[in-house]
Amino acid sequence: MKSIAVFCGSSMGNDNTIITEAYALGKTLAQQNITLVYGAAKIGIMGTVANGSLENNGKVIGIIPGFLKTKEIVSEDLTELIVTNNMHDRKVIMYEKSDGFIIIPGGFGTMDEFFEITTWGQLGLHTKPIGVLNTSGYYNALMAQCKTMVDKGFLKQENLDAVVVDETIDGLLEKMNNFVPLPAPKWLDVSKL
Template identity: 45%
Template structure:
């Protein structure tokens, strides 16, 4: 069992087209506080990012935002966080979030969310970290993505062990439990050489 003190959550700067997404962000925020887990996130006050951060703060939890300076200048930085870390670039943001986190969750979002998710999964595959990664799959949001990843396994571009290391749940509490129970797979060879 892994002790989780802080979790990075990747999610959208928009709220999406269905209220289920905001409700899930609020539920995840409350679940993090209930388990005394610090939220690490992108530092914004808009979209699902803002909903999630406000949910944690309103429940008395701790929130650390990591945001590039150019986004602060666009006035999207959340000013009520426990701590706001301002960095120079998106690359530095992801590296800092990884450094601060014991686990990673992706919720509904767009390009940025997928970028962050796939980078942290790639780092895991390369052995740069052994932290658990999960998808909070609200209302089947990631269904087509999961089908594509299964297709990648079938076509020989992704190992099934690596796909299985991505934990998928529909309820925040179940996902947090899965992340706590995670044991990183031991994979000696991840590239097939001809």
Template identity: 50%
Template sequence: MQSIVVYCGANFGHKQIYRESAYELGAELAKKNIRLIYGGGNMGLMGRVADGALENNGLATGIIPNFLAKLEVAQKTLTELHFVDTMHERKAKMVSLSDGVIALPGGFGTLDELFEILTWSQLKIFHGPIGVLNINGFYDHLLAHLNKMVEEGFLHQAQLDLLIVSDRATDLLEKMQAYHESEKENKPLDTSLFVKNIEK
């Protein structure tokens, strides 16, 4: 894998372990020469994962909508910073640049991004590995609900298995790399049609 999108909160959360783990993930990406692709902000866990990559000689590319950049929340020391017009363009652009996706703890936006990319994977639009870094058991209740969806017949086990989960960055990246290498028909994501349809 040459690049990974990281979805995460623009807040730090109440516990120090969240910011520490976000930084460690960024540092681990740098160590493995994997470019960080993320939302371009300098606040909360977004800022920490970027710091972890950049302060360890890694590469970080941010994608940020113009209206958020005007609020002066963009990280200004990134390797690359792309400006787009809408949130839909932002999500499509981030994924189009990536070989995989990782979700850290976050709020509505993080969950929106995570479930959208899982849907794209289910529909064979996106072919890369999708991981959740389950720091401090943050996603335990969500994972339990996903299993409930399988139990009640609203989700197939094979679809749930698209999600790779670990509480350690190194372990998660190893599992994602194994998935990436086993995906023999990995096709590039064409986001142009998706964006056009969304904005109609």
């Protein structure tokens, strides 16, 4: 992978392990010559990941909707800054600029990005790897909920298995590099209904 989009929070949270791991992720991407694509903020976990990459000579592409672009929020040290019209366009461009996706801790916005990109994969709109960095067990409950969706028949196990999860950066990147995409989805033949 030449570029990875990282979806994460614009808040810092209160877990020092998550903060440390966010910086380490940015650093690791830089060391592996993987361009970081992210939400362009200099604050919160987003800013921490970007700093990890930038401070280790990494390339960083920030993508932000115009209404969020203020000097207080946007990092001014980015390799490239792209300003979009809205949040949806931001996600589309992040998708277009990336060979894979990593989800690290965040709030509603991060969940929105995670579920949209996994849904696009489920629908066969992309075959890029999606990884969840489960630092400090942050996503244990989310993964349990996804398992409940499978158990109750609302999600296929193969679609859940298409999301790779690991507690370590190196382990996650290895799983993503070895990712085998799902076959193209087979839809109902409406002529037989």
